[in-house]
Amino acid sequence: MTMRNLQVLLASRPSGFPTEADFRIVESPVAQPADGQVLVRNHWLSLDPYMRMRMNAAKSYAKRAELGEVMIGGTVGEVIASRSPQFRAGEFVTGSLGWQLYALSDGAALRKVDPAVAPLSHYLGVLGMPGVTAWMGLLDMARPEAGETVVVSAAAGAVGSVVGQLARMHGCRAVGIAGGAVKCAHVVQELGFHACVDYKAGRLREDLERAAPDGVDVDFENVGGEVLDTVLALTNPFARVTICGLVSQYNATAAYPVRNLGAVLVNRIRMQGFIVSDRLEVWPEALRQLAGWHAEGKLRYFESVAHGLENAPRAFIGMLRGENLGKQVVRLSEY
Amino acid sequence: MTMRNLQVLLASRPSGFPTEADFRIVESPVAQPADGQVLVRNHWLSLDPYMRMRMNAAKSYAKRAELGEVMIGGTVGEVIASRSPQFRAGEFVTGSLGWQLYALSDGAALRKVDPAVAPLSHYLGVLGMPGVTAWMGLLDMARPEAGETVVVSAAAGAVGSVVGQLARMHGCRAVGIAGGAVKCAHVVQELGFHACVDYKAGRLREDLERAAPDGVDVDFENVGGEVLDTVLALTNPFARVTICGLVSQYNATAAYPVRNLGAVLVNRIRMQGFIVSDRLEVWPEALRQLAGWHAEGKLRYFESVAHGLENAPRAFIGMLRGENLGKQVVRLSEY
Structure with missing residues (x-):
């Protein structure tokens, strides 16, 4: 394979509002899955306020992002190669695979989703x-x-x-x-x-x-x-x-x-x-109820969509300034 | 009866720390109990920080004290006349009968206490x-x-x-x-x-x-x-x-x-x-446990005692300034 990955790294810790200079976009080759792993092509990236806290050096409730590491973030994508018995190529999964086009995962924190039930991006929002x-x-x-x-x-x-x-x-x-x-x-x-x-x-x-x-x-x-x-x-x-x-x-x-x-x-x-x-045990019941209300049309859902991983930093900064309406996502592919 | 009551009234609403001028001490005749009422001679008065909030005009969690009314406060005393079937003269009771030597009560909020189990004043503190x-x-x-x-x-x-x-x-x-x-x-x-x-x-x-x-x-x-x-x-x-x-x-x-x-x-x-x-239903179990630990000597208890109702305002102000050690009480009688 000659696929190239694109990743957004944390380049510096912002003081006050982040700027685009706090991020660095790098290209790298896409690695092949080892035994037990899957390779996922991310179609959508979620941008959420909590990510701002993880950019700080101070302790917070979750592991902070380290300088030079891929930005943390929720994603939904497609398994394109699998060496895990739990996943097949062509299945769609949501997880936290970060600000990048491709990611390897052992699958433990991935959840399968069905694009026939709801648009894929909804699994980053009302159904996520x-x-x-x-x-x-x-x-x-x-x-x-x-x-x-x-x-x-x-x-x-x-x-x-x-x-x-x-x-x-x-x-x-x-x-x-x-x-x-x-x-x-x-x-x-x-x-x-x-x-x-x-x-x-x-x-x-x-x-x-x-x-x-x-x-x-x-x-x-x-x-x-x-x-x-x-x-x-x-x-x-x-x-x-x-x-x-x-x-x-x-x-x-x-x-x-x-x-x-x-x-x-x-x-x-x-x-x-x-x-x-903190309480993963309530997720299944919450998701079941949310999906029901969403399917019945009782729960409306709106998105602000940015296009292309390169535009993720700008969209993230805009979201922190309140420029989005509804859930801010980044479309990473033409899916 | 020719007994005279002594009462401490709220004279003015303090701004910042109260002063003795915010209180007024008045004498009045002691009324006789009506049918269903008891007359209590208060032996001890409790001074507590919450009273400061009730002196303000602003709403708080409890009814504020009104100007010219007797200051609110917990007491322990002795029934000296009873026209209630639930109480006999000579019984000891704790309740919230206010900054005064004598008070009438319908008994609904009075709790009988036993001076043989613990000193009377303890019912205003560790056992209250x-x-x-x-x-x-x-x-x-x-x-x-x-x-x-x-x-x-x-x-x-x-x-x-x-x-x-x-x-x-x-x-x-x-x-x-x-x-x-x-x-x-x-x-x-x-x-x-x-x-x-x-x-x-x-x-x-x-x-x-x-x-x-x-x-x-x-x-x-x-x-x-x-x-x-x-x-x-x-x-x-x-x-x-x-x-x-x-x-x-x-x-x-x-x-x-x-x-x-x-x-x-x-x-x-x-x-x-x-x-x-707010949760009177837990009081019996709490008091039962506290009395047990107190009797076993596991729960030590200390008091600062002021003497005489006339000195209640000064002791209250001192307590707000942190001059007391342990529970601040006022001894109202020679009991």
Whole structure:
């Protein structure tokens, strides 16, 4: 074989927002699978906010990316050569094979997916890690009851868009927070949230009070900083605050000073951080339910698509700046 | 009867630390019990940090004190006249009868106590609300496992002193935080904590790292502000942070800006605020266990005693400044 691999490496650790110079694109030959391995051609790459944290030197919840290594990332692709009894060439798999066109894997962390059930890229979104994240953080952890108000930040994003739709399906008032009028219109009109607050409009507190007139029972937090601080001030007794992400802080050179933590005591809040990969045992049930709702048309799904691995760094930086609508993916092939 | 009652009223809402001028002491005749009521002579009054929050106009977890009303507070005393079939004169009861020498009650919230089992004042501490608070927040909510490190602030206080002893009894490393060398020596030598950090020494972070070399698995938070922020930075994955009190904030005119909340995500922390009165159903079991350990001498208990209702305001202000060692009570009679 003379196939050439293309890879995006971490070239330097960003201070503040990453730039394209923090990434390096390299070509290399594609290796052949050893015994027990498969060779996968990646068709789609997922871009997610958590990747920003892994670019830092500081410890985080997952192994940090090392300089000169391939960027970590979720993928969906096709087995093109197999020396594993568990996979055949032509099967489609999703996993975390990184920012590259081809990857070897022992198959342990690959999950077979069916392009006849849903478009391949959906397995990186509503039928993959972001969907399970929404399901786990909302239904398994926060456990909203009908009639309660659920607020979710980054509401137009891959996770937030599912959170709000699940909240609405469970009889809750779904209130989104998103950046800009276009996203807010999308969140209400396309995703069916009851309300959406544009945090860029500069009236976050007032607008949120209007959007959640009965107070906040569940906060599904993707953003942190001022957004979290403001929502805390509007919580009801026994509110649940699920900390899924703090994307406003990932590029910040100084942490936002949170002043409303007293609400945790006054309202007996349960605040809990989580990582979807900590509890792999709930994934099958979450994926089963998500696939059902998706197939029934109850769970709508939108993507922002970048084209070509070379454009992944730019798309990633754009996503951190909130330029995407829905799940940000990179199309790596003409599949 | 010609008995005169003495009462401490809330005269004004303090800004910052209360002063004695925020209280007013009044005399009034003692009323006779109506049908179904008892008249109680209070022998001991409990002084607790939560009372400071109730002096504010802002909403908190409990009903605020109103200007001109008797200050709210836990008491233990003696039934001196009864028109209730449930109580006889001469019985001892604990309840929340306020900063006064005599009080009428319908008995619904009174609990009979036995001065032969423990000194009456202990029912305001280790065998009362503070003890149950420690038990509930630590054993029922944080659920530490043997070998874990438990940090508790206000470690020499009524709640903190019990928390650390319970942690040690459950095989944990018990680390206290307290103000001053005298308190820290007490916490280690008298209460048996493994270590105690003097936050007034000005090296909180370094000293805490030394006292908790394996990181923090459970934080039982009584203080908040800088203490909480520092402990957050030292948490281990899956730490539990139980927010019982935020006494550093009760008198603050501006909230402390917490900067290490990112640890909640990175370490998948469960942070939960609680009020001991929310779950009255666990009190009997908690009191049963506490009384057993107390009787066996496993649970040591210390008090700071003020004498006379007139001195309650000064003792309360002193407690907020951390001048007490152990549970702060006021002796109201010669009993």
